[in-house]
Amino acid sequence: MAAAAADSFSRGGPAAVATAAVRVPSSPPFKVLAEQLRRNVEGGPGAWRLSRAATGRGPLELTAVWMQGTVVAAGSGQARLRDPTGAFSVCGLERVPRGRPCLAPGKYVMVMGVLQAISPEPCLQAVKMTDLSDNPVHESMWALEVEDLHRTIP
Numbered sequence: 001m002a003a004a005a006a007d008s009f010s011r012g013g014p015a016a017v018a019t020a021a022v023r024v025p026s027s028p029p030f031k032v033l034a035e036q037l038r039r040n041v042e043g044g045p046g047a048w049r050l051s052r053a054a055t056g057r058g059p060l061e062l063t064a065v066w067m068q069g070t071v072v073a074a075g076s077g078q079a080r081l082r083d084p085t086g087a088f089s090v091c092g093l094e095r096v097p098r099g100r101p102c103l104a105p106g107k108y109v110m111v112m113g114v115l116q117a118i119s120p121e122p123c124l125q126a127v128k129m130t131d132l133s134d135n136p137v138h139e140s141m142w143a144l145e146v147e148d149l150h151r152t153i154p
Contacts, residue, residue: 029064029112030153031146035085037065037115037122048115052150060153065124068110068132068142074103081109084143088122093129102131108139 032050040051042059049059067088069081077094080087090111093103102109109131113124132138 027061027063029066030060030062031066031149032062033085033143033146034067034069034083034088034122036146037088037118038086041115041118045116048118057154062115064112064127065115066110066112067122067124068108068138070139071103071105071107071109073105079103081111086121088124090124090126090129091116092125096126096129102129106133107131108133110138 030050036050040054041048041062042051043049048062050062051059053059067081067083069083069088072080072082072087074080074093077092079090079093081090082088090113092113109129111124111126112128113126115122116125117123
């Protein structure tokens with residue numbers, strides 16, 4: 001799997017998305033899981049909305065998202081990560097200060113970014129990336145943090 005992901009990056013993968021300039025979000029990021037983006041997002045670049053119809057609440061405007069996952073493959077300013085619910089891609093990492101040291105397969109990282117695409121898997125334009133590998137609590141609590149947040153947002 002890692003070899004296939006690495007191969008997709010060597011052929012370009014989501015690189016077309018990586019050419020856009022980094023736009024710093026004007027509002028705080030929402031913590032989300034890859035599966036939430038795949039199943040519940042509507043709209044398009046610059047106007048993504050996370051549907052919450054199943055809970056009887058209105059959609060959330062996704063100006064920026066915060067995701068965490070394990071690096072599966074990385075190269076050419078891009079990375080493929082996996083969270084507890086599935087894979088997602090990150091582009092524009094060459095412009096993220098201190099992002100490169102995090103780009104080793106097996107590292108557990110957080111990424112804040114702007115959602116660029118949801119198909120075939122979510123893809124973020126990175127704004128911030130931090131290595132969280134030193135403390136395993138980050139990884140073990142992530143899905144619960146996201147669940148708790150989504151329960152409390154009106």
